[in-house]
Amino acid sequence: xxxxxxxxxxxxxxxxxxxxxxxxxxxxxxxxxxxxxxxxxxxxxxxxxxxxxxxxxxxxxxxxxxxxxxxxxxxxxxxxxxxxxxxxxxxxxxxxxxxxxxxxxxxxxxxxxxxxxxxxxxxxxxxxxxxxxxxxxxxxxxxxxxxxxxxxxxxxxxxxxxxxxxxxxxxxxxxxxxxxxxxxxxxxxxxxxxxxxxxxxxxxxxxxxxxxxxxxxxxxxxxxxxxxxxxxxxxxxxxxxxxxxxxxxxxxxxxxxxxxxxxxxxxxxxxxxxxxxxxxxxxxxxxxxxxxxxxxxxxxxxxxx
Numbered sequence: 001x002x003x004x005x006x007x008x009x010x011x012x013x014x015x016x017x018x019x020x021x022x023x024x025x026x027x028x029x030x031x032x033x034x035x036x037x038x039x040x041x042x043x044x045x046x047x048x049x050x051x052x053x054x055x056x057x058x059x060x061x062x063x064x065x066x067x068x069x070x071x072x073x074x075x076x077x078x079x080x081x082x083x084x085x086x087x088x089x090x091x092x093x094x095x096x097x098x099x100x101x102x103x104x105x106x107x108x109x110x111x112x113x114x115x116x117x118x119x120x121x122x123x124x125x126x127x128x129x130x131x132x133x134x135x136x137x138x139x140x141x142x143x144x145x146x147x148x149x150x151x152x153x154x155x156x157x158x159x160x161x162x163x164x165x166x167x168x169x170x171x172x173x174x175x176x177x178x179x180x181x182x183x184x185x186x187x188x189x190x191x192x193x194x195x196x197x198x199x200x201x202x203x204x205x206x207x208x209x210x211x212x213x214x215x216x217x218x219x220x221x222x223x224x225x226x227x228x229x230x231x232x233x234x235x236x237x238x239x240x241x242x243x244x245x246x247x248x249x250x251x252x253x254x255x256x257x258x259x260x261x262x263x264x265x266x267x268x269x270x271x272x273x274x275x276x277x278x279x280x281x282x283x284x285x286x287x288x289x290x291x292x293x294x295x296x297x298x299x300x301x302x303x304x305x
Contacts, residue, residue: 001093001115008034009052012085014095020118021276028085031097031111033066033123041221041278048144048250056081064144064250068109068125071140071236071256080104094122106131120304121274129262138236139257139270143225144250149218151194151244151251152283152293154211158189173206173238180205184246191289199248206240213297214242214253217283224275224297225253226304233258275300 006015011028017039024035035045048064060079069078080102089096094114101108110126125139145151159165174180184203186193192205213226227241235241235258243254257270277296281288 003090003095014088016094016113016115018115018118021121023113023121025095025097025111025113026086027088027097029061029063029083030086031068031099031109032063032082033111033113034063035065036223036274036276038221038276038278041219041276043219043221046145046216046218046221046223046276048146062144066123066141066143068111068127069140069142070105070107070127070137071259072138073140077105082109101130105135107135107137116273116304119275119277120300123272123274125257125270125272126267127262127269128267129264132264134261134263136259136261137268138259139268140236140254141227141256141270141272142252142254143223144252145216145223146218147196147249147251149196149216149251150282150284151196151246151253152215152217152289153192153194153205153207153242153244154213154289154294155190155192156209156211170207170209171239173208173240173243175204175206177201178203178205184248186284188286188289190286190294191283193284194244194246194251195284196246196248196251199246199251202245202247204243204245206237206243208235208239208241210242213301214244215283215293215297216251216253217280220278220280222277222280222283222293224277224300225255226273226275226297226301227255227257227271230258235259273301273304 002017014025026032050064058079086097096112098110108128112124114122156169184198215224245252260268281292283293
């Protein structure tokens with residue numbers, strides 16, 4: 001692992017690299033991971049980068065990349081600007097960053113990025129209540145990817161009615177603007193595919209239970225993010241532990257932690273694991289999922305555990 005100083009759009013940043021991947025973490029704004037690339041692939045930065053002259057959205061620069069919000073979404077609370085320099089602490093295998101306390105919410109965001117192997121990154125998200133009264137919220141980890149690829153949301157294993165599998169194992173949560181008849185959605189037996197190029201309007205979908213990982217394939221490189229689902233926990237958005245959003249120009253893969261009521265001084269945390277793989281088949285068929293993507297991810301997860 002190598003950690004070095006760099007810059008991002010004229011501001012301070014850190015570059016974290018292994019023999020297989022490289023990411024850039026901003027230190028003057030955020031906390032953000034602005035870039036993620038496989039050093040052995042040809043796709044370049046998998047993360048979306050918004051134009052340098054982008055306009056604020058509800059007072060917030062999206063910027064792109066990976067960010068931390070607190071759920072449920074609110075037009076005031078969620079869009080608090082993250083424009084100020086961070087406190088940075090180098091770690092043995094990465095870096096920890098903390099943002100100034102949000103004036104409107106009393107919440108402080110933290111991000112810890114650690115290398116677990118050449119192709120594995122652990123990202124710990126924290127929300128700390130620095131205010132004077134309890135706050136109910138959930139960590140919400142959003143990763144924005146460039147358009148042009150295919151996303152995969154795996155589904156829970158199939159049961160057998162004749163064997164007595166009589167109860168549901170998950171629910172899909174559509175938003176008011178979601179249209180499941182559109183070709184952007186590509187349902188399969190064991191996964192839901194998302195063809196980003198087919199999204200001509202905003203689409204979003206949540207799920208209440210899934211195997212814990214989702215993937216995005218772009219130009220031969222596959223990014224995987226995993227976060228464990230806590231059985232019996234209360235999640236935001238009608239119980240969604242994972243959500244995805246696309247408008248055709250980009251796609252977000254989003255994991256959520258359980259809702260927690262944070263007393264003053266208390267912290268809630270949410271952990272993701274990131275992996276990157278080159279040369280896997282485009283996950284648009286059942287065969288590509290069952291013979292290529294799923295076995296690769298399951299083997300990777302087994303090593304993490």
